[in-house]
Amino acid sequence: MNKRPQKTVTALDAITADLVAVLVAVTDGQPRIMTIEHAAALPSGPFQFGHRSLQTGLRAWVEAQTGHPLGYVEQLYTFADRGRSGDPDAPHRISISYLGLTREEEGREGADAQWSSWYDYFPWEDHRDGPPAILAKIIAPKLKAWARSAEQPALQKTRWRRAAITFGVDGHEWNEELALQRYELLYEAALIAESVREKGGEGVVPGRAMRGDHRRILATGIARLRAKIKYRPVVFELMPDEFTLLQLQRSVEALAGRLVHKQNFRRLIEQQDLVEETGAMAADTIGRPAKLFRFRQGVLAERAVVGTKLPLSRT
Template sequence: MRMVTRPSSSPPCRCDGARAMTVEIGLNAAIVSVAERSPRILVATGEDLRDALPFGPFDTARHRTFETSLRAHVEDQTALDLGYIEQLYTFGDRGRHGPETQADRHIVSVGYLALTRADPDAALRLSGAGVLWRDWYVYLPWEDWRAGRPSLIDRVILPALMRWASTGGAPITAQRRSRLRLAFGTDDFPWDEERVLERYELLYEAGLVAEAMIDRGSADASAAGEGPLQTGSGRAMQHDHRRIVATAIARLRGKIKYRPVIFELMPPEFTLTDLQATVEAISGRHLHKQNFRRLVEGAELVEPTGMSTAATGGRPAALFRFRRQILDERPAPGLKV
C-alpha cells in the first residue's frame, strides 16, 4: 500500500550545509492482527521484493491530526476498521530512504501502532489493494520463544555479534558486550522480551542484517531478501521499516502488561485457550495453562457469557468476553505475564 506523497508545506532546509532539501511528513503504520495463532503485520511488497509498511502523507488540507489522517489513508486503501492506535516514535534519520547523496527530499515518518481484529473477509479486500498479512516473526525470527530458545541465537547470531564486539579497542568491546548481555540475555542475564528494538539495532549496527548492507552501499537491494546471516537475519524490509516493526512489537509487548489492549485483537467472545494463544503470539513466550488461567481470573479481566463452543473439536469450551468495568475499577488492568 504505497500512497502518492504530496509535497509538504515545509520550506526546503539545508541539511548538509550546502544543498537545499525538501522535508515531508509521512505516516507509517504497523498494523497488527492475530490469526491462526500468528501475530501478523500488514505490508505491501515492493518491486525489489522487500516489504514495506503502509505509508501516506500528512495532508493538512484534509486532516487536523496525524491520527485522523492515518485512519483515513488505511480505510481508503484497505477498508480495514482500525481499533486501538497509538503513536510510537518519529523516524527522521538522514539517509533513511536511500543514500543521502541521491536524495532531493527528506521524509520524516511518524510511526504508529494500530490493532485490528482478524476478519476473513478483509483478506479478500486486501488482496485487491496489493497488500497482505505476514507473520511478524518472519522479520525477527529470534523473537519467537514459544517453542523454547531459538537455536539460531546460539548457532548464528551470538557468534557473529561476539566477533563484532571484539573488533574495537577495550572500551568499545566492553560497551558492546554489555549491550549484548542486556539485549540477548547472555552471562546469566534474563531474556527480556521487551528489548526487541535493542536487539535489532545491535544486528544493524554490526552489519548483520540486509538493511545495514544496503544502507552502506555494499549489497544489491534486489538480492537482500535474507541478508548476510541467511536464515538467521529474517526477511528484509524497505528503508527503516523493520526498525519500526521492532519498535511496535516492543511497545505492544510492554503494553499488554498494564493495559487491556490484548482484547482489541480478540473477537467479542472467545475461549480462554484462544486468549492464551493470542498473548503467547504477541509476547513470543509459552505460558503455563493453569497459571495463565489463574492470572486472568485473578485480574478479573473477563467474564463468562454463559455459552460454550465445540469448535475446538473436544469437550465444549466456555466462552468469555472482556469485562469492560475493569477500566473504571483499576488504573493498570493488564496481564502481567
C-alpha cells in the same frame, strides 16, 4: 482528496511527514501485521493538507492501501532522516509511526496488501518453543565476531556484554521487551540487510527485510506492544467477541513470544474481573470443552486508566 488550492510554501523549514502504521492482528495464534508492496513495507503515506489530524491521515492511508479499517491506535515514535535518501540537498523527511490493533477480516485486503507473521521479519523473537536455533547457531557467533572486531579490549567487552544482555545469552535471561534494542544492535553490527545497504558488509542474519526503516518501526511496535499487554488490557482489541481462556492465553503468548503458566494466567485474568462468562461453551474442540468468555465492557473504562496485570513465566 484535497479540496484546497495548491499552495507554495517558501521556507527553509518546510519538510514532509510520512505516516506509518504497524497494524497488528492475532490469527490462529500467530501475531500478524499488515503489509504492502509484497510484504516489504508497512502501510504508509504522506501527511497531506487535506488531513484534519495525524490520526485521520493515517486512517485514510491505511484504508486506501489495505481496505482494512483501523481500530485502536496509539502513536509510536517520530523518526527523521535525510541521510537515508542520499541527497544532501533533499529537504527533511520525517516519519510519524503508529501502532494499531485489530482483528483480521476476510477478503478486505487491497490488491497489494497482505497479512504476514511478524516473526518472518524477526525469527529470533519467537521463544514459544524455547530459544530458536538461529540464536545460538548464527546470531550469537556473529555478534561475538563483531565484538571481537573492535580495536580496544574494553570496547570488545562492552560490545559483547551488551549483546549478551539484549539477546539473553551467556547467562543472561531472555527479555522479550527488548525487541527494538536487539534490532538496533544487529543493525549497528551490520548484520541486517537494511544496514548493509548503507554501511556495506556481508553475512546478514535470517529474517525478511523491509523498505526504508520500516523494519525498525515494526520492531518499535513489537516492543511497545509486548510491554503494554502486561499492564493495560489491550489484548481485548485483538480478540473476537467471545473466546476461551486458552485462546486468550495463546494470543498473549503469540505477542510476547513466550509461554505462560496456564493456571496462573487464568487466576490473574479471573481475579481482575476483566472477563465474564457468556454462558455458552466452545464447540468443535478437542478435550474438555471450555467456557466462553467476553470482556466486561464496564471494566474497560476504568482499566484503560488504571491497568491490568499479566503473568509471563519463564518455562
